[in-house]
Amino acid sequence: MLQASDFAGFSATIRDPLRRTTLRPRPTRSRRPRPAPSRCAPPSPTASRPPVRRRRADPRQADTPWRPVRAAGYRWPSDPPGAKSVSRPIPRRLALIALLAIAPALGQRAAAQERAITLASTTSTEQSGLFNHLLPIFQRETGIAVRVVAVGTGQALAIGAKGDADALLVHDRPGEDTFVAEGYGLDRRDVMANDFVIVGPSADPAGLKGGRDATEALARIARAKAPFASRGDDSGTNRTELRLWKKAGIEARGLGSSYRELGQGMGPTLNAAAAMDAYTLTDRATWASFKNRQNLVILVQGDPALFNPYGSILVNPAKSPQIHAANARIWHEWLTSERGRAAIASFKINGEQLFFPAGTMPSQ
Template sequence: MTVGVALAAALAGFITVASTTSTEQSGLFKHLLPIFEKKSGIQVRVVAVGTGQALDIGRRGDADVVLVHAKPLEEKFMAEGQGVKRYDVMYNDFVLIGPKSDPAHVQGTKDVAVAFRKIKEAQAPFVSRGDRSGTHFAELAIWRLAGIDIREKGAWYRDTGQGMGPALNTAAAMNAYILSDRGTWLSFKNRGDLVIAVEGDRRLYNQYGVMLVNPAKHPNVKAKLGQAFIDWLISPEGQDAIASYRINGEQLFFPNAHE
């Protein structure tokens, strides 16, 4: 770091971004933040938790920016006056992961609700994040679409209360089905006998949004620095940086701030 950049960083300080485990564990932040920090001199500290927890951190005023992926929860956050403005940033999709042996016979199914119904009928092991994350809420929505009250679950259904990476590790150890965001799956190494079983259903679309925490409610929020980060994320440069992140040549996130 040059003296000029170091001085700029010291003057600018840092911001805290409450975000999801999927954005961190997929490696996206490791790709994006050095680019932004070099350009702006603003250091970014990421707290990676489930979407529900990230929004609660914002509600407490313990973050300057929230970047998450559960639009109904984001809209509730905005309706409460906790955010200044919500911006679409990027999307990817969810995939249903399962063992190669496919005990529920769901591989190749194009309807994810049908696949979930088959898993329940087969009592095949299923791992849930169970952590109020965007992925967890997406999973619960699919159970509802399948006409299943997952509160009446049995031994086949394992709640982990963990982030995406640890939950995938549990699924690999149990040879179980699990819903994952594609980005974390592509960057996940400990796959065991797990493969993608179901993909491509439009209901597996996964939109990410970003919001500045409202400084009128939380005066400690670094509004100018936080907005600078948001402005960069949705700028052509930031959007190009998102699009350029790949693992083994495969793009993980698709920018859509201006669609």
């Protein structure tokens, strides 16, 4: 009979016919006896952990006395040449001197921010170039900077109602009166005026050339089913146009594909009209500064219904206490003063006066 001891040290492969697997004997491992735990001292918590690598001390700082670390980048005179900068405390006297040095600049910056206003106005005053002429004169005389938000009159009134502007310069008298009546604005004043004109393709399929009746002109456009480009942006120009359609007894949005609402300012609307050979209503100032006319020409002008007055309104500080009411008042007074009126009258393009101070327009 073979004993287990007869196979000691013998390595072989044994096949089990029932399991159909190969059995290999496991190598025997000798286990070291664990030392008995000491009753005197508890086991070290780091006994089974890898050794912790500790950073070597910098020999250059071995003899350096301890100093507090605060301000970065400061070097002590006792530091050896080539030593890295170590954070050191900033003496209070130096900090006070630095603060006193920058205080005037901070004060001037705050004062500059105080000497400014936000003006919500129309795209026609901005795109015509009026503000490029007017605002430098005002700032030179008063020291107040004006930041213009150029949008349609409807949006400008909404901006003022939210208190996001200090003053308004807009051109829709019914909307302006409502704005003041609801308490959002104060002291509405006439500032200047020009007029609207109806422009269209030189071929003039609706036969408007030489006409002076804006309402009849729109009726002819509707009968001819000619294309008409509308700003469609609730601006003063757009509101005037819709009133003219209503006066003609025509629902503009019922004209179908010939009536194009663009939702754009005056410049882009004129570009679209030129590209489509369409009619449109524009203020004369933007038309005078518009370069891409192509086949567009003025066809209807001179109707009293095309009169285009502009008004200045102060935003009510009782509704919006955060506004710059004092600076806005200076702008408001200057704009309607003799100096402001003279500045408005002096703005011309190709020798043509485009805005007339209130009460001076020839057709009034």
